[in-house]
Amino acid sequence: MSIQTPRHIAIYGKGGIGKSTTTSNIAAALAEAGHRVIQVGCDPKSDSTTILRGGAELPTVLDSLRDRARKPKLEDISAVGFWGVLCIEAGGPVPGVGCAGRGISAAVDLLEELRVFETFAPDYVLYDVLGDVVCGGFAVPIRDGIADRAFVVTSSDFMAIFAANNLFKAIDKYAPSGGARLGGIIANSLQLDHARGLIDDFAHRTGTEVVGYVPRSVDVAQAELYGQTVIEAAPYSDQAEIYRKLARRVTGDLETRLPKPLNGPDLKDWARDWGDRIFGAERAAAARSA
Amino acid sequence: MGRPAIFPFGGCALHGALHTAAAIPGVTVVVHSTPGCALRAGLSAGGGRYGAPPGLPRIAATNMADKHVVFGGTSRLREEMKNALAVLEGGMLAVLTGCPAEMIGDDVGAMVKELTAQGERVVAVPTAGFHGPAHEGHARLLAGLLAQLAPAPTRADRPLVNLFGIAPGLDPGWLAEIETLSRLLEGVGLAANPIFGPEGGLASLEAAAGAALSLVLSPWGTAPAEVLAARHGIPVLVADGLPVGAEAAEALVRRLSDRLGHPLDAGAEGSLARERAQQGWRFDAVLERLAVLAPRRVVVADGSLRAGALARFLAGTLGWPVRAILTDSPPEGVRAPLADTGLTCAADRADLARLLDESGADLVLGGASAAAIAAARGLCPVVLGAAPGLEVLGAGLSGRAGAERVLAALLLALAPAPQAALALRSRAPVPPVFARVAE
Ligand code: SF4
Numbered sequence: 001m002s003i004q005t006p007r008h009i010a011i012y013g014k015g016g017i018g019k020s021t022t023t024s025n026i027a028a029a030l031a032e033a034g035h036r037v038i039q040v041g042c043d044p045k046s047d048s049t050t051i052l053r054g055g056a057e058l059p060t061v062l063d064s065l066r067d068r069a070r071k072p073k074l075e076d077i078s079a080v081g082f083w084g085v086l087c088i089e090a091g092g093p094v095p096g097v098g099c100a101g102r103g104i105s106a107a108v109d110l111l112e113e114l115r116v117f118e119t120f121a122p123d124y125v126l127y128d129v130l131g132d133v134v135c136g137g138f139a140v141p142i143r144d145g146i147a148d149r150a151f152v153v154t155s156s157d158f159m160a161i162f163a164a165n166n167l168f169k170a171i172d173k174y175a176p177s178g179g180a181r182l183g184g185i186i187a188n189s190l191q192l193d194h195a196r197g198l199i200d201d202f203a204h205r206t207g208t209e210v211v212g213y214v215p216r217s218v219d220v221a222q223a224e225l226y227g228q229t230v231i232e233a234a235p236y237s238d239q240a241e242i243y244r245k246l247a248r249r250v251t252g253d254l255e256t257r258l259p260k261p262l263n264g265p266d267l268k269d270w271a272r273d274w275g276d277r278i279f280g281a282e283r284a285a286a287a288r289s290a
Numbered sequence: 291m292g293r294p295a296i297f298p299f300g301g302c303a304l305h306g307a308l309h310t311a312a313a314i315p316g317v318t319v320v321v322h323s324t325p326g327c328a329l330r331a332g333l334s335a336g337g338g339r340y341g342a343p344p345g346l347p348r349i350a351a352t353n354m355a356d357k358h359v360v361f362g363g364t365s366r367l368r369e370e371m372k373n374a375l376a377v378l379e380g381g382m383l384a385v386l387t388g389c390p391a392e393m394i395g396d397d398v399g400a401m402v403k404e405l406t407a408q409g410e411r412v413v414a415v416p417t418a419g420f421h422g423p424a425h426e427g428h429a430r431l432l433a434g435l436l437a438q439l440a441p442a443p444t445r446a447d448r449p450l451v452n453l454f455g456i457a458p459g460l461d462p463g464w465l466a467e468i469e470t471l472s473r474l475l476e477g478v479g480l481a482a483n484p485i486f487g488p489e490g491g492l493a494s495l496e497a498a499a500g501a502a503l504s505l506v507l508s509p510w511g512t513a514p515a516e517v518l519a520a521r522h523g524i525p526v527l528v529a530d531g532l533p534v535g536a537e538a539a540e541a542l543v544r545r546l547s548d549r550l551g552h553p554l555d556a557g558a559e560g561s562l563a564r565e566r567a568q569q570g571w572r573f574d575a576v577l578e579r580l581a582v583l584a585p586r587r588v589v590v591a592d593g594s595l596r597a598g599a600l601a602r603f604l605a606g607t608l609g610w611p612v613r614a615i616l617t618d619s620p621p622e623g624v625r626a627p628l629a630d631t632g633l634t635c636a637a638d639r640a641d642l643a644r645l646l647d648e649s650g651a652d653l654v655l656g657g658a659s660a661a662a663i664a665a666a667r668g669l670c671p672v673v674l675g676a677a678p679g680l681e682v683l684g685a686g687l688s689g690r691a692g693a694e695r696v697l698a699a700l701l702l703a704l705a706p707a708p709q710a711a712l713a714l715r716s717r718a719p720v721p722p723v724f725a726r727v728a729e
Contacts, residue, residue, distance in 0.1 A: 066361055097362035099394045106360050 006038075006122045009250060010141040010180060012131030013153035014163035018188045020048045021220060021229075022153050022246075023128040027052060028231035029240075029247035031083030035123040038116070039085055042107070042141060043130040044092025044100045052081030055227030060091020061107040074114050082232050086120055101137020104129075108140055124251060132163045133170045142171060142180040149183040149256050151211065154202075156187075156195035158271050161202055168206055168261035181256035184211035186246065191216040194278050205270065207260040212246035215239075296640035299617050299659065300460050302419025304328075304388045306427030308349060309459025314485060316381040316492035317435075320374050321351040322367050322398060323388025327419070350374055354390055364396050371401065375410055382492055384435070385414040392418040413438045423619040425510045425593070428457040432485075433513040441499030441522060446481040449502035449550050452518070455511025458486045460618070461595050462657045462675030463684030467532060470688045471507075474533075478543045478558035480550070502550055503527055508595035509624040525549070531599030532686075535693035536562075536569040538603065569690045573607075576697060583704055585610045589649050591642060591656035591664070592675075593618035596687055598633065600655060600674070603693060615645050617660060639663060653704075655696075672703045 011026075013019030020041070027039045041048025046060045058079045064072035081087045090107035092100040111117070117125065127141040131152060141147045152167045154160040164185065171182050187199040187210050196213060203210050219240075223233035230239045262270060300306060304327055311319045321328040328351040350373075352358075352366040367385070374383055383405075387398055398414045405412045415434030417427050432454070453471055458464050465487045472482035472489065483501055484490040498504075499522045504515035506528045518524040527549050533539040540562050547554050554562075587610070590601045594616050601614040616635045625635060636642035643663050646654060654664035657675030664671040674696060676684030686692050 062360065065357070093361045096395070097364070097397070098358075098360050102356070102394075103360045106356060 006117055006125050007149075007251065008125045008127065008141070008147040009183070010127040010129055010147035010150040011153060011186075012129050012133070012142075012150060012163075012167045013188075014131055014157075014160045015043070015045070017131075017153055017155055017157070017160045017163075018214075018220075019131065019153040020128050021051065021224065022186060022188055022214065022243075023126050024049060024051050025229045025231055025240075025243040026247045026250060027085050027124075027126050028082050028229040029244045030124055030251065031085045032231055032235075033244075033247070036121060037085045038120060038122045038125045039081075039087055040108075040111070040125065040127050041087075041089040042104050042127055042138070043090075044095070044103070045130075046089040046091045048089060048128040049079075049081060049085075049087035051224055051227055051229050052085050052087050053079050053227075054081075058087060058089055060089040061110055062091035062093065062103050065106065065110065071110070071113070074116055074119070077110075078116075082229060086116075086122065088116075099135075099137065101135035101140075104137045105140050108146065131167055133166045139170045139174060139179075143174045145178045145180070147180045149250075150180040151183045151186055151250055153186045153188050154199065155189045156192065156198045161199075161271070162267065164202070165206070165261050165267055168208070168259035171259060172261060175258055182208055182259045183250060183254060183256050184209040186211060186250075187213045189216045190214065194274075194281065198274055198278075201274070202270070205260075205262060208257065211249045211254065212242070214242055214246065295638040298423070298638045299619075300424030302424065303421040303427030303430060304386060304417050304419045306424030306457065306460055307386050307415065307417035307431035308427075309424070310428045310431045310457065310486070311384050311386065312349075313458030313464075313487060314490060314492065314495060315488070317384050317495075318374060318378055318381055319349050320367075320370050320383060320385050321349055321388060322363065322370075322385055322391045322396065323351060323354060323418075324390050325351060325353045327351065327388035352391075359390055359394055362394060362396055363391055364398070364401050367391075367396065367398065367401050368404070371405060371412065375405070375412075382411040382413065384431075385412065386417045386431070387414065389418040389420050392416055392420075422621075424460050425457050425618045426621070428460060429510045429513040433517045435495060436498060436514050436517045437521065439496055439499070442493065442496035443500055445493075445497070446483075448479055448481045449552055450481050450483050450497065450500065451475055451546065451550075452483045452498050452501045452504040452515070452524070453485070453511075454504055454506050454514045455508035456486075456595060457508075457510055457593075459681055461593055462681050463686040465682050466684060466686035467595075467688050470686050470691065471533075474539055474543060474689055475546070477561040478547060478554055479552065480543075480546065499524070503546070505529055505546065507532060508593070509620045510594070510618075530602070531594070532596055532688045532692070534599045534603040534687050534689075534696065535607070536565040536690040538599070539565065539689045565690050569693060572694055573697070576701060579701055579705055580608065580697070583608075586653040586670075586704075587649075587651045588612040588653045588655065589615060589646065589651035589664075591615040591617055591636065591646070591654055591660035593657075594620045594624075596674075597656075600687060600696065603696065604655070607693075607697075613649060613651070615642060615649070617642060617656070643667060655700075670703060672699050674699055 011023045027037045030037045039049050061077045064076050079087045090104050092103050129141055133139055142150045152164045154164045175181050185203050190213055217239045219230050219234045219237045223230045226233055234240055311317050328349045352370045354363045358366055402412045402414045415431050417430055456464050456467050468484045468487055475482045483494055483498055485494045501524055504518055504524055504526045506512055506515050515526045519526055533542040590597050597614040597616050601612045605612040614633045636645050646667055654669045655672040655674055658673055658677045661671035661673040685695055
């Protein structure tokens with residue numbers, strides 16, 4: 001399938017939450033289904049596309065902008081990965097020096113200047129963004145209509161939820177002036193009993209929807225050790241099927257919306273309630289087993 | 291204020307700091323910021339609508355661009371400092387940072403240390419525009435320099451007094467004020483440490499640490515004085531603004547001599563008495579013309595160095611109701627106590643126009659830009675300052691001569707001599723030099 005204009009999708013998530021793994025598996029699933037896909041890593045850590053490329057080195061856009069007098073070419077800043085996914089890493093400045101947010105803006109500007117989206121003619125462009133939305137630069141993919149829908153990857157960890165709530169605030173801010181709307185929440189690394197209920201409740205409170213539940217799986221860890229996505233390493237596994245379903249969901253027809261982020265005190269109260277419930281359940285379980 | 295500044299008075303903190311650095315002989319500036327920051331300060335030579343203060347010399351800048359914002363601008367700074375030091379003979383290099391450099395967090399301190407470790411004289415002071423108005427930049431720069439310099443012994447044989455709170459390039463007649471105050475102190479056996487202008491310089495800056503006292507003439511002198519108090523235990527005397535008139539000047543030197551335990555000798559007493567007599571004689575000569583004037587509602591619109599002192603002088607001398615509007619956005623901390631005295635603050639020219647309309651004043655005294663606004667609102671202006679960019683040539687308000695200047699300007703505005711108008715109409719030949727200036 002080839003659609004006229006590419007669909008730009010931003011996937012946010014707190015660092016270390018598994019957003020790059022999720023994004024790469026979605027990209028792999030889309031590519032496997034015959035779509036042309038670009039994945040742009042917008043995380044100064046610049047390891048977003050590693051498992052699409054077998055772990056090979058890829059110079060980041062900012063690295064190429066840093067030292068060169070002339071503008072880098074597309075070949076300098078991209079690599080073709082699994083099933084032809086075009087991999088690009090925005091990169092970032094040396095920690096503590098310069099402005100990572102402005103770096104992301106500069107990288108996206110360069111991609112537009114190089115007419116990457118026209119020449120490669122992708123069906124889908126996935127932006128994998130460090131999701132705490134620490135400054136305006138990190139909001140670039142959801143601002144000014146670069147991406148038309150945004151998803152947030154979260155675990156049941158409170159800090160990940162906090163980051164998701166921050167993203168909702170950013171979406172709320174930019175959506176009225178043409179920014180992306182929220183596609184939904186991707187619940188990742190679900191393992192504990194309460195996790196699903198907690199994320200569902202958060203979605204309910206913020207007027208959003210969970211578009212996929214990804215359980216914690218050894219397949220993922222194993223595939224990553226080989227520098228691969230689950231789609232590539234274990235194509236027949238249940239986990240691969242879960243990612244394929246997720247890929248269909250995030251690219252399919254779905255109602256995007258404006259989330260209603262919780263304010264600081266509400267979020268704290270909500271977290272405390274859940275803390276009490278989980279702690280109470282664990283205590284009961286401990287009493288039973290004693 | 292809750293809205294952007296519309297026609298601000300003095301530019302940003304960086305611009306104030308630039309003026310201050312430019313007034314210290316021996317200090318060379320490198321601005322670490324985007325090109326516009328330094329350029330705007332220098333270019334707006336007409337005191338243009340964008341408000342950057344005019345009249346600055348050429349200034350070296352690192353000209354940061356997008357690339358430096360993303361990756362940090364220290365490489366450019368290192369290069370620029372190296373180049374500056376290569377052509378600099380003696381003196382000191384001062385690195386002033388603008389908004390972009392401070393927002394991305396360039397480690398300017400580390401760059402400077404590389405050079406100071408090689409024995410170069412370089413200091414860096416954070417002076418980004420977001421720290422506040424131009425006067426804030428003056429205070430920050432001076433405090434920053436004093437906090438970093440190694441003290442040098444004073445060469446003065448008399449107690450040395452630091453003059454703080456007069457901002458070069460920003461306060462009209464700043465150099466004249468420094469000169470007058472220096473003479474005043476000299477007359478009573480003290481030595482002023484001017485720092486700025488031809489009598490100031492690096493040596494004067496270093497000697498500040500060995501002064502007997504810091505005299506603070508406006509809220510903008512507090513920060514530098516506090517640095518010296520904390521580092522070297524130098525006592526601080528806060529004056530009530532500039533001493534306008536012989537009485538105020540005398541009161542100031544008496545306070546100084548008390549505080550320093552430096553009694554005035556017969557010679558000093560004699561010189562004070564002469565000043566009183568000189569002023570009295572002149573005032574008497576115009577007393578009648580002053581007395582026939584109908585009382586006006588007066589507003590003094592000026593910086594905090596001059597406004598309060600001028601208002602006090604006018605109220606005391608004429609007995610008219612006088613209010614003051616401060617145009618230099620003094621720090622919040624000093625505004626609250628001022629509010630009781632009926633003093634208000636204008637954040638920019640638009641704000642001043644509004645305050646003037648509301649004040650019900652019919653006479654406005656102040657610097658050139660305040661006077662122009664007053665005139666545009668149909669109020670009678672009395673210009674007591676230099677045009678923007680010519681602050682250095684402006685005459686001062688302190689001491690006896692300052693008071694005389696104020697009265698002369700007032701009488702000229704309110705009771706012009708009829709002959710003056712006649713003479714103008716007669717088209718007397720204009721001397722060629724004036725003709726050129728007028729063109
Ligand atoms: S406000 Fe900041 S950016 Fe603007 S001129 Fe001043 S230092 Fe430069």
